[in-house]
């Protein structure tokens with residue numbers, strides 16, 4: 505059972521649902537009269553993206569980009585690779601980048617630079633989790649779900665070595681699972 509590898513639950517399904525409703529309500533106000541493009545950063549943000557977009561009542565479009573920097577470990581390699589690019593042009597569009605977690609900042613600082621170079625009308629960042637203790641790159645966040653301590657978390661899209669993404673809650677992984685103390 506996946507549950508056995510979890511030290512403690514950080515956010516339950518109900519807590520996630522409530523907070524995501526609040527973020528969507530803010531977006532519904534901020535983008536009234538506009539038609540933003542929500543860009544999901546795969547793979548980690550797929551669950552958050554699905555729940556967030558269903559709470560957005562504005563006309564919007566979705567697109568997907570895939571980047572990877574963690575491989576099978578718990579520390580950023582610092583090397584970010586685009587493994588799938590967007591399907592559509594974003595020039596002149598209001599874009600909202602949707603991420604599961606902002607940790608070292610390596611992924612998003614790289615990604616945001618690439619997206620800004622494509623001349624969108626505006627760029628905002630929405631991250632479900634923010635882990636500021638491990639930041640090495642400065643990244644401005646517009647919508648943040650929760651600030652979390654310096655622990656490796658999994659579930660609700662977040663993985664360790666590609667596992668645990670299907671847990672419906674967010675939990676702290678037992679360090680013994682990844683060889684920590």
Ligand SMILES: O=P(O)(O)OC[C@H]1O[C@H](OP(=O)(O)OP(=O)(O)O)[C@H](O)[C@@H]1O
Nearest residue numbers: 546547548572573574607608609610611
């Ligand atoms: O701020 P950072 O230290 O860069 O970490 C955050 C990024 O790392 C994870 O992705 P990962 O590279 O593991 O790919 P994944 O989304 O497929 O799990 C996570 O989903 C974020 O995209």
Ligand code: HPA
Nearest residue numbers: 607655656657658662663
């Ligand atoms: O705490 C984390 N959990 C899962 N993936 C991650 N990518 C960066 N930080 C994390």
Ligand SMILES: [Mg+2]
Nearest residue numbers: 548574662663
């Ligand atoms: Mg990951």
